[in-house]
Amino acid sequence: MSTTSTPVSPVQESSVARLRNFGLGALFALVLLIPKLLNIRRDRHSWLAFRIVLALGGASLVILPLSLWNSWTAAIAGLAMFLAAILLPAAKPDTIVADTAAQLGALVIVNGGAYQRKTPSPDDSRTRGAQSMPWLAPDAAETVQLFVCPDRIWALDAQLHPLLVIPISQITSATAAVSGDNWILRVRWEDHSADFQYRGIFAEHLARVAESTLRGVIHPILPVLPQKRAATA
Numbered sequence: 001m002s003t004t005s006t007p008v009s010p011v012q013e014s015s016v017a018r019l020r021n022f023g024l025g026a027l028f029a030l031v032l033l034i035p036k037l038l039n040i041r042r043d044r045h046s047w048l049a050f051r052i053v054l055a056l057g058g059a060s061l062v063i064l065p066l067s068l069w070n071s072w073t074a075a076i077a078g079l080a081m082f083l084a085a086i087l088l089p090a091a092k093p094d095t096i097v098a099d100t101a102a103q104l105g106a107l108v109i110v111n112g113g114a115y116q117r118k119t120p121s122p123d124d125s126r127t128r129g130a131q132s133m134p135w136l137a138p139d140a141a142e143t144v145q146l147f148v149c150p151d152r153i154w155a156l157d158a159q160l161h162p163l164l165v166i167p168i169s170q171i172t173s174a175t176a177a178v179s180g181d182n183w184i185l186r187v188r189w190e191d192h193s194a195d196f197q198y199r200g201i202f203a204e205h206l207a208r209v210a211e212s213t214l215r216g217v218i219h220p221i222l223p224v225l226p227q228k229r230a231a232t233a
Contacts, residue, residue, distance in 0.1 A: 051085045058082030097145075100160050105149050107217070110210045112144035112155055113185065113198040117163050141197065146210060148217055153187075155194075164194055174214035176207040183207035187214065 061078025101109060144163060147154040153171075155164040170189040177184060183203040185196040198207045 047090075051088055054088075055082050055085035058085060096160065100156070101147060104147050104154055106147040106154070107150065108148050108213060110146045110148065110213050111198075111206045112146040112210065113183075113196040113203075113206065114141040115144045115155055115163060115194065115196050116141040144196070146196075146214075148213060150217075153214070153217075155196075166194065168217055169219060171214070171218050174211055174218060176204075176211040178204070185210050185214075 058078040058081030061074045062082065063078075097109065100106075142157045142163065144155045144157055147156060150168075152168055153166040154162055155166075157163055166187060166189055171187060172190075173186075173188045175186050177186070179197075181199075183198040183206075185198070185207050187194050187196070196207075196210065198204075
């Protein structure tokens with residue numbers, strides 16, 4: 001008894017490819033949408049408008065396909081959108097962060113990932129003396145937010161305590177790069193540098209957003225033109 005394999009038709013292959021591309025596109029769109037939704041939720045009026053638009057769009061997908069053409073898929077998606085608009089929680093304004101941003105004069109706030117600051121070691125300070133520079137021992141990494149102001153960048157922890165202040169006029173570079181399974185945003189100014197580490201599936205997106213934001217406020221270094229030599233008689 002012989003067995004024959006059934007070849008996969010090109011139509012099936014194209015359908016699987018389209019489905020895979022649609023899934024990847026939807027996941028990428030979700031990655032870009034989540035931070036914006038979190039920002040919208042902090043404003044009551046914007047969040048209410050978003051829920052109304054979502055409910056109207058869902059109701060349209062339920063009613064119009066049933067009246068114009070028979071599409072149960074669109075009707076199910078519309079029903080899910082309508083239920084989501086009803087079940088979404090109310091707006092949650094972050095007044096503490098808003099007050100801190102207003103106090104610092106921040107133009108924008110971005111996710112800073114995990115920052116590992118350095119503090120002086122007490123044992124080494126005693127052995128070297130008070131006048132010498134003590135050895136710097138690393139602390140545990142802390143999740144921070146970057147408050148980008150016109151003249152400086154503040155790295156604040158979860159309790160909004162400052163961990164690092166970087167003068168914008170002294171920044172020479174801000175570069176995001178992959179490091180193993182994580183992404184690192186490295187900021188350099190004068191003879192200092194700071195690394196902000198991002199983890200998870202949104203690591204690249206968050207690092208790129210922080211990189212583009214910092215580059216947008218960094219003052220470009222003007223080239224130094226050589227002076228013209230005095231004409232010799």
